Amino acid sequence: MRFRESASQTAGPYVHIGCTPNFCGIGGVYTEDLGSRMITGDAKGERITIRGTVIDGAGMALRDAMVEIWQADAAGLYASPEEARGAADPHFTGFGRRAGDYETGEWVFETIRPGPVPGPGGRMQAPHVTFWIVARGINLGLHTRMYFPEDDLSADPVLSRIEHRSRIATLVAKAEGQGAYRFDIRLQGPEETIFFEC
Amino acid sequence: MSYYARASGWHPPALHPPYKTSVKRSPSFAPVTMPQTPSELTGPAFGHGLFGPLDNDLIRNFGAEAAIGPRIVVFGRVQDEDGRPVPEALLEIWQANASGRYRHAKEGYIGAIDPNFGGCGRTITDAEGRYEFRTIQPGAYPWPNGPNDWRPAHIHFSIFGRAFAQRLITQMYFEGDPMIWRCPIVSSIPSREAVEGLIARWDPEATLPMDARAFRFDITLRGRRGTMFEGRP
Ligand SMILES: [Fe+2]
Numbered sequence: 545m546r547f548r549e550s551a552s553q554t555a556g557p558y559v560h561i562g563c564t565p566n567f568c569g570i571g572g573v574y575t576e577d578l579g580s581r582m583i584t585g586d587a588k589g590e591r592i593t594i595r596g597t598v599i600d601g602a603g604m605a606l607r608d609a610m611v612e613i614w615q616a617d618a619a620g621l622y623a624s625p626e627e628a629r630g631a632a633d634p635h636f637t638g639f640g641r642r643a644g645d646y647e648t649g650e651w652v653f654e655t656i657r658p659g660p661v662p663g664p665g666g667r668m669q670a671p672h673v674t675f676w677i678v679a680r681g682i683n684l685g686l687h688t689r690m691y692f693p694e695d696d697l698s699a700d701p702v703l704s705r706i707e708h709r710s711r712i713a714t715l716v717a718k719a720e721g722q723g724a725y726r727f728d729i730r731l732q733g734p735e736e737t738i739f740f741e742c
Numbered sequence: 743m744s745y746y747a748r749a750s751g752w753h754p755p756a757l758h759p760p761y762k763t764s765v766k767r768s769p770s771f772a773p774v775t776m777p778q779t780p781s782e783l784t785g786p787a788f789g790h791g792l793f794g795p796l797d798n799d800l801i802r803n804f805g806a807e808a809a810i811g812p813r814i815v816v817f818g819r820v821q822d823e824d825g826r827p828v829p830e831a832l833l834e835i836w837q838a839n840a841s842g843r844y845r846h847a848k849e850g851y852i853g854a855i856d857p858n859f860g861g862c863g864r865t866i867t868d869a870e871g872r873y874e875f876r877t878i879q880p881g882a883y884p885w886p887n888g889p890n891d892w893r894p895a896h897i898h899f900s901i902f903g904r905a906f907a908q909r910l911i912t913q914m915y916f917e918g919d920p921m922i923w924r925c926p927i928v929s930s931i932p933s934r935e936a937v938e939g940l941i942a943r944w945d946p947e948a949t950l951p952m953d954a955r956a957f958r959f960d961i962t963l964r965g966r967r968g969t970m971f972e973g974r975p
Contacts, residue, residue, distance in 0.1 A: 545746055545823045547962045551936040552753045553913040554761075554927060555898065558844045558861075562836025562898055565862045568846060573803050573860050574794070578834070601766040608848070614786065614906045624784035626904055639786035646847070663779040674781050678911055681763030683754035683930050685911055687773075689781075702776050711771075731767050741748060741773040742782045742907055 552685065555678035559610045564643045579612065579641025582655045587635040589618025589656035592723040594690065597649045598677055601732030605649030609679035611729075613640045613653055613690075615672075620659030629662075657692070657723075663701040670700040677729060686739045690727045691716050711738050743968040744778045745907045746823060754930035761926045762887050782907040788832045790866060798865035800837070800877035805858025811840025811878035813954040816897065816914070816942060820871045823965030827871025831963070832902040834864040835875060842881030842895075851883050876954065879916070887926055894921035894928070903963040914959045915941045 560568035564577040583591070594613070597605040616622050621632040623639075632638065642651035655673075663669040670691055677686040689702070693716050697703055703712055714737045717725035729737045756768035796803040801813060816835075820828040838844045838861065841853030845861050859878060867873045880895050896913045903909075915922050922928055922941065931937050939962070948956035 545965060546825050547821065547823050547965075548752065548936065548939065549748065549823060549964055550910065550912050550939055550961050551931045552910060553898075553931070553940070554764075555900070555911045556913075556927075557848060558836060558846045559898070559900075559911075561844060561846055561860075562834045562862045562864075563900055565860065570804070570845060570860045570862060573862055574797065574864070578788075578792075578864075604766075606767070612909075614781070614784075616781070622780060622784035623786065624904075625787050626784040627780065629780070637786065661780050664777045669779060669781075672781065674906060676906070676909055679767065681761070681765075681767035683756055683758060683761070683764060683768075685909060686769070702779070705776065706774055732770055736769055736771055738771070739769050739773045740776045742745075742776050742778050 552683060554680060554683050555610060557608045557680040559608070559678060560643050563610055563641060567643045577641070579639050582637050582640045582653065583635065584637060585635030587617070587633050587656055590723060591654070592657050592725060593652055593654055594673065594717065594725045594727055595650060595652040596727040596729060597644065598679065598729045599731065603733070605644070606679050607644055607646055607649040609644045609649065609677055611642050611644070611651050612676045613655070614638060614674040614676070615655065616658040616661050618656055618659050620661045665701070667699070667701040669702060670695045670697050675729065687742070688729065688737055688739050689715055692725070693717055693719050706738065714738055743783065743966055745905065745964045745966045748964070751932050752936055754932070758926070758930035761930055764930070778907060783905050785902060785904055785906040785908070787830065788866060788902070793864065793866065798863050798875045800859065800861065800863045800875065803863065804860030807858045809839065809859035809878050810856050813876070814879050815874060815876055815948065815950060815954050815956040816959055817872070817874040817948065817956060818959040818961060820867045820873065820901065820903070820961045820963065822963050826965070827867070827869070828903050828963055829867055829869045829871055831867040831871065832864065833867070833873050834862070834900040835897050836862050837877065837880040837897045838883055840878050840881050842883030853881065853883060882921055891926060892921060894919045894925050899961065901961060901963065908963040910963060912940060916957065917941055917943050
């Protein structure tokens with residue numbers, strides 16, 4: 545290693561200008577906001593929605609956060625040049641980005657249910673969605689994962705390393721109807737979401 | 743293959759009380775260390791087809807006329823910690839205009855709006871990891887934190903490398919600005935060395951004659967050991 549990584553700085557309150565300009569009223573520069581459509585055609589798999597908020601230590605929903613997700617397609621493959629296991633579904637990007645609603649802070653992703661992806665030593669991981677959260681007051685983007693409530697998580701090789709077993713529930717979405725999930729992310733408090741470093 | 747672990751004490755800690763908003767938005771648990779799996783070792787790719795011809799020109803990409811303010815070029819190279827170029831890295835930037843005013847509904851500073859400045863730009867690095875933007879040098883601006891805190895002039899950068907593990911958002915500052923060393927957001931970074939890495943250098947050689955001054959800002963993303971196929975199941 546010869547160089548040090550550039551240090552992180554907060555995305556600040558105006559992250560929308562750079563990352564979701566159409567959302568914040570800066571139209572005409574980009575055709576559409578990056579990550580606004582994850583399904584670009586006849587993608588395989590079950591359509592699902594994931595909605596939620598990011599909640600601060602005072603119990604308030606952040607109204608200036610930007611949330612990104614990254615996930616595998618229905619077959620468990622990533623739409624990435626770094627994916628070595630095969631070609632992912634050409635109609636699914638795997639990448640989503642949303643700004644929270646200005647009033648409620650809520651965001652919604654329309655996506656598909658991801659397939660399982662192998663983990664360390666080839667052990668299969670339970671299906672999951674990677675989340676990355678930035679906002680004013682967050683100095684380094686927060687990395688977490690969402691798992692699905694109907695899945696057996698007992699053998700997941702990432703979750704099995706977590707010492708505080710009671711905290712694993714913070715990574716599991718709540719079902720709100722067929723294919724509809726809620727995943728609230730808590731930055732502090734008794735139900736503080738698990739954040740990862742990798 | 744895996745990315746080098748992020749050294750502790752290099753990036754800002756989640757909690758930096760002089761930056762008041764971090765108090766209620768900083769996780770209290772340390773992050774849980776997890777292995778890198780395909781979920782972290784892959785990342786979205788953004789082809790050159792995404793970009794319009796003015797996407798990296800903030801002077802001209804919003805209004806009918808050129809934006810007002812000091813015309814500059816911001817350019818540099820995206821590399822990894824081993825000095826290898828990162829080609830096809832997506833860079834998105836945003837900034838205040840020359841008066842220090844953002845174009846945003848929640849922005850209340852009295853600095854004037856420039857009708858020809860939107861404040862966003864994006865580009866992708868070439869095979870050698872190089873990128874370039876044209877823009878206006880942003881103004882400093884006051885912000886609600888302490889009674890009289892001002893941000894040094896800066897440009898926000900969002901960067902995608904090849905893997906989600908490399909995802910990074912940071913800010914670029916300008917060489918010689920004394921305000922850098924009084925900013926509670928800058929001071930969230932523990933070491934002076936790490937701050938210096940975020941300061942763009944005026945590059946007289948790269949000046950565009952009768953047009954724009956140039957500032958060089960190189961960006962380093964996490965590097966990796968091993969080859970693509972090592973450690974595969
Ligand atoms: Fe800013």
